[in-house]
Amino acid sequence: METITSQSSLAHSAEGGHGQNINVGSNERMISLLGGGVLALAGLASGRKSGIGLAILGTGLLYRGATGHCSMYQALGINSAEPHASRASLNEGIKVEKSLTIQNKSPEELFQFWRNLENLAQFMEHVESIHKIDDKRSHWVVKGPAGRHVEWDAEIINERENELIAWRTVEDAEVAHAGSVRFEKGPNGQGTVVRVSLLYSPPAGKLGAAIAKLFGEEPHIQVQQDLRRFKMLMESGEIATTKGQPHGNSPIRPFSGREA
Amino acid sequence: MKALCWHGKRDVRVERVSDPEILNPRDAIIRITSTAICGSDLHLYNGYILGLMEGDILGHEFMGEVVEVGTEVKRIKKGDRVVVPFTISCGQCFFCKEELFSLCDNSNPSAGIAEKALGSSAAGIYGYSHIFGGYAGGQAEYARVPFADVGLLPVPPELTDEQVLFLSDIFPTGYMAAENCNIRQGDTVAVWGCGPVGQFSIQSAWLLGAGRVIAIDRIPERLEMARKHSHAETLNYTEVDNVVEALFELTGGRGPDACIDAVGMESHSTSPMHYVDRAKQAMMMENDRPHVLREVIQSCRKGGTVSIPGVYSGLVDHIPMGIAFNKGLTMRMGQTHMQKYMKRLLDRIQRGEIDPTFIITHRLKLDEASQGYDIFCNKEDECIKVVMTP
Numbered sequence: 001m002e003t004i005t006s007q008s009s010l011a012h013s014a015e016g017g018h019g020q021n022i023n024v025g026s027n028e029r030m031i032s033l034l035g036g037g038v039l040a041l042a043g044l045a046s047g048r049k050s051g052i053g054l055a056i057l058g059t060g061l062l063y064r065g066a067t068g069h070c071s072m073y074q075a076l077g078i079n080s081a082e083p084h085a086s087r088a089s090l091n092e093g094i095k096v097e098k099s100l101t102i103q104n105k106s107p108e109e110l111f112q113f114w115r116n117l118e119n120l121a122q123f124m125e126h127v128e129s130i131h132k133i134d135d136k137r138s139h140w141v142v143k144g145p146a147g148r149h150v151e152w153d154a155e156i157i158n159e160r161e162n163e164l165i166a167w168r169t170v171e172d173a174e175v176a177h178a179g180s181v182r183f184e185k186g187p188n189g190q191g192t193v194v195r196v197s198l199l200y201s202p203p204a205g206k207l208g209a210a211i212a213k214l215f216g217e218e219p220h221i222q223v224q225q226d227l228r229r230f231k232m233l234m235e236s237g238e239i240a241t242t243k244g245q246p247h248g249n250s251p252i253r254p255f256s257g258r259e260a
Numbered sequence: 261m262k263a264l265c266w267h268g269k270r271d272v273r274v275e276r277v278s279d280p281e282i283l284n285p286r287d288a289i290i291r292i293t294s295t296a297i298c299g300s301d302l303h304l305y306n307g308y309i310l311g312l313m314e315g316d317i318l319g320h321e322f323m324g325e326v327v328e329v330g331t332e333v334k335r336i337k338k339g340d341r342v343v344v345p346f347t348i349s350c351g352q353c354f355f356c357k358e359e360l361f362s363l364c365d366n367s368n369p370s371a372g373i374a375e376k377a378l379g380s381s382a383a384g385i386y387g388y389s390h391i392f393g394g395y396a397g398g399q400a401e402y403a404r405v406p407f408a409d410v411g412l413l414p415v416p417p418e419l420t421d422e423q424v425l426f427l428s429d430i431f432p433t434g435y436m437a438a439e440n441c442n443i444r445q446g447d448t449v450a451v452w453g454c455g456p457v458g459q460f461s462i463q464s465a466w467l468l469g470a471g472r473v474i475a476i477d478r479i480p481e482r483l484e485m486a487r488k489h490s491h492a493e494t495l496n497y498t499e500v501d502n503v504v505e506a507l508f509e510l511t512g513g514r515g516p517d518a519c520i521d522a523v524g525m526e527s528h529s530t531s532p533m534h535y536v537d538r539a540k541q542a543m544m545m546e547n548d549r550p551h552v553l554r555e556v557i558q559s560c561r562k563g564g565t566v567s568i569p570g571v572y573s574g575l576v577d578h579i580p581m582g583i584a585f586n587k588g589l590t591m592r593m594g595q596t597h598m599q600k601y602m603k604r605l606l607d608r609i610q611r612g613e614i615d616p617t618f619i620i621t622h623r624l625k626l627d628e629a630s631q632g633y634d635i636f637c638n639k640e641d642e643c644i645k646v647v648m649t650p
Contacts, residue, residue: 101354103352103357221372225371225372231353231366232350235365236286236366236367237285238284238286240284240369240406241283242369242394242396245281245404246261246278246396247277247315247317248263248267248277248317249277
């Protein structure tokens, strides 16, 4: 676990500290417990010296989850246990930008497909469902890390026909985020370049994002993979898969290969 | 159904597994009638390729009868007898449209892994690890083939399985290797490696107008096949001090116009550098042994072309780039753009210009696949190519 030696940490200590107050929101505490337990076990089971570091990190997280107190958050001035804490300022958020070229579809065709937001569930891997509430608003159900479900309402805040769609989450979204997708004519006037830009606060803060990364569910990868699946769907009419194919006998498979 | 499954280094087993099913609308299901072991399967067998998982079904050279088609398959129908290309291509992306089918954007479900491992994701390949999509392979009784309309090649009933099976990989691979040499009428072409791809490279070089073909290897029966069936001059590298010098002498001091590396990353040599390469591999400092690649660069004439069908998967050391630059060499390489070549090579077989059956040395049942891998790997019993029937 890194030692925070920032100014704010010293300032807090100088003020006499806050004691063992709860500054970690309950969802986050669950993530800490889960993640901490896994890391601690992984570290101890690895049989290597470096595993000890992992085990210490894991134990720290277990403590954090169990007590609701995080000294690192205290040092950074974050309190995710407060009401509306999950609607964290997007200035603290994570930014993802990805782009991809789609060969055989025009910006108009892709805009029309994307604008009907329910279509997005066809290729976004972690989206369980999207329901239109009205022309601008939609309700999303998404699979989050550690097997949780996350739901939010989103509204389209800006659009330019065949060029741009911008949206953001509304009200008390668990995963506050804003994003945009742009469609531009491709190189040599062929096809379309699709640019996705996302700014978001993941559940359980940055620590949650770090743990999710360990499990291979990192947002940059997710966006890249979803864009790739969009491209497959648009260009070849289907999303390449091997789910459900025959396979030989093997002992427990500890890791299952990721789909595109 | 029965299928050949990978379980570890030098451990492959025929097991009972579930039958394949249509998973996407452009899929077809093939009942396999003939299947072969490829030299590149040996890289899997010997544990050189990462991304294999226990139980993966191997095999990428196969053919058979279509028994089921998905709803979006238009060109191929149930009952068609087809050869299957080892690469999977969607036919619609930028690369497929450019006829660079082995670079397809859309056929690898594990594209993210491929990008991390190899810089970019290219086409999915049957039975060749999760880096290339983790598709179940064709050393089995049935297989699912995606994008059936793009890949499957119908073959006429008067040609036997053995005559057309190698359109699935090694014949187009050898042909593309020769085509990549930019052969002008009468050119001299040198081919390293007298395995199946090397043999088809030699024969394709003749088809493309070469005036002279020199084949390099050390295994007697492979050199014999190169002489007898492929009509090449041969050079046994264990019998000369220095292959590069020997080639200069054979070509009047100039060097061959084009050189084909049909050996790839598991090259063998008697030089001290070979043991340095092996030591580096053991210490995970180098993945591949590029001995042949070094020799090819040193041997090729100034302004000539180096063509690389041999598979490389990682990092190599001590490549004489200075020599390559100084000589102004052209290097062309890569996985075969199968769908570009299969039909026209089938035409050549039908016209009697080439009979691919010369390459087969062993015919086994699928049940004997494990022995097949063993003798192919150890080059025992004069093994050059193993064909299996389920």
